[in-house]
Amino acid sequence: MYFLGIDGGGTKTEFLLVDEKGGLVSQKRSGTISYRQIGMTACIRLLKDIIHSMTEGLEDEVGICLAFPNWGESRANDAFFTKHLDEISSHPIWVVNDSAAGWAGSLALSPGINLVAGTGSIAYGRKxxxxxxxxxxxxxxxxxxxxxxxxxxxxxxxxxxxxxxxxxxxxxxxxxxxxxxxxxxxxxxxxxxxxxxxxxxxxxxxxxxxxxxxxxxxxxxxxxxxxxxxxxxxxxxxxxxxxxxxxxxxxxxxxxxxxxxxxxxxxxxxxxxxxxxxxxxPRFSPVQGAVLLAASHWGKTFSAAEDIIDNLDGQGE
Known part of the structure; x- marks a missing residue:
């Protein structure tokens, strides 16, 4: 199984695909996927195009964790976006707020709090x-x-x-x-x-x-x-x-x-x-956090997250 982490920020979006051992397969960067900035149609199209380009030709399933800006902040928009997940990819997608990827990366899934202060500001914690x-x-x-x-x-x-x-x-x-x-x-x-x-x-x-x-x-x-x-x-x-x-x-x-x-x-x-x-x-970057969330969601635990550290760039700031 492969794992694709997507970290959507207010300015840019990072995509990171790894294999079951945490080895780098590919990574890409695009502009923001915030539908409040570019509209829902453009957001869906961008995700569809990049995910397809990264997963095309892979025989095994890809577990995708999408750390999505504004997720959980509008029931109507969440419902609309959820209806289009099958259009975005045939692989399963788990959607979380982008602040969750910040926590997962910075603390490597350990209990605690992560504060993100960039274009916007938000804190996310987990016990x-x-x-x-x-x-x-x-x-x-x-x-x-x-x-x-x-x-x-x-x-x-x-x-x-x-x-x-x-x-x-x-x-x-x-x-x-x-x-x-x-x-x-x-x-x-x-x-x-x-x-x-x-x-x-x-x-x-x-x-x-x-x-x-x-x-x-x-x-x-x-x-x-x-x-x-x-x-x-x-x-x-x-x-x-x-x-x-x-x-x-x-x-x-x-x-x-x-x-x-x-x-x-x-x-x-x-x-x-x-x-x-x-x-x-931070131990890892938010997009690496999205990878860790994807792996955890589909039952894979990287060894203290160190499996993904040697092969990937874009570590925590």
């Missing part, structure tokens, strides 16, 4: 008995606190305050003006309305400007990372409390925001200092 809980990731319109998208919006907010004189000007003010080639600060309004408003990725990318400002010593920029850390700690705490873990809990983290290093990690860990938590870097 030894299989009980699970999630927090965050409701909607980019009113959730995703602490994420790159959230910080991107905060970056624009800070710039507007500095331009008005509601906040003291720092490095960020100059960096934003240079980045957008602003002749007038008010030009940013048209840029947002015409270019940024409906593009989560571009808004999230503004966090990189904030990071540069913070690294140049901009105190207001640093404080935004502290605010983000507080929000992320609340997301993790909610899962921790829902599952009522006993003893010390492993907490892992992944996503582009953590490229900010200690600017986000130190305040994040400080906010959780009162809980029995052991922080650890």
């Amino acid at each position: 030894e008995d299989g009980k699970w809980a999630r927090s965050g990731g409701w909607s980019d319109a009113f959730s995703d606190e602490g994420s790159c998208f959230w910080l991107g919006k905060k970056t624009l907010e800070l710039f507007s305050k500095e331009s008005d004189g509601r906040a003291e000007k720092g490095s960020l003010f100059t960096l934003i003006r240079e980045y957008f080639l602003l002749e007038s600060d008010m030009d940013l309004i048209d840029i947002f309305e015409n270019t940024l408003r409906n593009n989560r990725t571009k808004v999230a990318d503004l966090q990189k400007i904030l990071l540069k400002a913070a690294m140049e010593g901009d105190e207001a920029a640093k404080n935004l990372y502290k605010e983000a850390a507080s929000e992320l700690a609340l997301i993790v705490s909610a899962v921790y409390d829902k599952l009522a873990f006993e003893g010390t809990v492993s907490v892992s983290y992944s996503g582009g925001l953590f490229h900010a290093g200690d600017l986000i990690l130190h305040p994040f860990q400080e906010k959780l200092a009162g809980k029995k938590i052991r922080f650890q870097k």
Whole structure:
């Protein structure tokens, strides 16, 4: 039997096919499969085409774990998508929320909590008995606190305050003006309305400007990372409390925001200092987590997940 793991993110989607020993067969990458961004029809077509290209000619069955963005968040869309699974592939597909693959990869199916803070933010945890809980990731319109998208919006907010004189000007003010080639600060309004408003990725990318400002010593920029850390700690705490873990809990983290290093990690860990938590870097990437979930779902256990480590790239961040 083969196992295909699919990790659908807000920006890209990873596909990873392994054999029964965990050996690499093939891997691919595409754009997002989030139906909220590209529509359900395009999502189904993309999955169908790539899965077919990866499994064509294989004689044995392929167990597929699809870590799907927004899964479990709309009963109507879940039902519609489920009706099209046979169209996507003749092989069996098990669908989970993409946050489950983040947990499975980061903790190699071990009990604990994984926080993803990239374009969006969400935490997923699971206990030894299989009980699970999630927090965050409701909607980019009113959730995703602490994420790159959230910080991107905060970056624009800070710039507007500095331009008005509601906040003291720092490095960020100059960096934003240079980045957008602003002749007038008010030009940013048209840029947002015409270019940024409906593009989560571009808004999230503004966090990189904030990071540069913070690294140049901009105190207001640093404080935004502290605010983000507080929000992320609340997301993790909610899962921790829902599952009522006993003893010390492993907490892992992944996503582009953590490229900010200690600017986000130190305040994040400080906010959780009162809980029995052991922080650890991810052992495997989310797409490898999807492979582990697929194998586990169809009764295969890789030896401590080490069977897939030697042959595959894209390990945990």
